Amino acid sequence: MIRLCFFEKNGRLTGFTSQGHSGYAPIGQDIVCAMVSTGVMMAECAINDVAKAGAAVKVDEKNTAVTLFLPRNLSPEQDHACQTVLRGFYQTMLEQSKAYTKY
Helix, strand or coil: CCEEEEEEECCEEEEEEEECCCCCCCCCCCHHHHHHHHHHHHHHHHHHHHCCCCCEEEEECCCCEEEEECCCCCCHHHHHHHHHHHHHHHHHHHHHHHHCCCC
């Protein structure tokens, strides 16, 4: 099962952790893992490469985990962009979790 944990402080999303493997299908054929991995990668790229926010990212391949935390010194424009990305990622994963509740 994949577990996503979103972190919030004062009404702002400040990061997330994604951990685990869905077990929906064998590795390389697992659409649930591919969906979550793509969402995580999109969020990280949008935050760091597009918004230039400089979020801290930790990848733990042994435990199949990715953690991302926003820095505290974002400009208002960067913060808005990051909140949009994180809230979009959250909403997407919430909707997909309804379709794949066991995974």
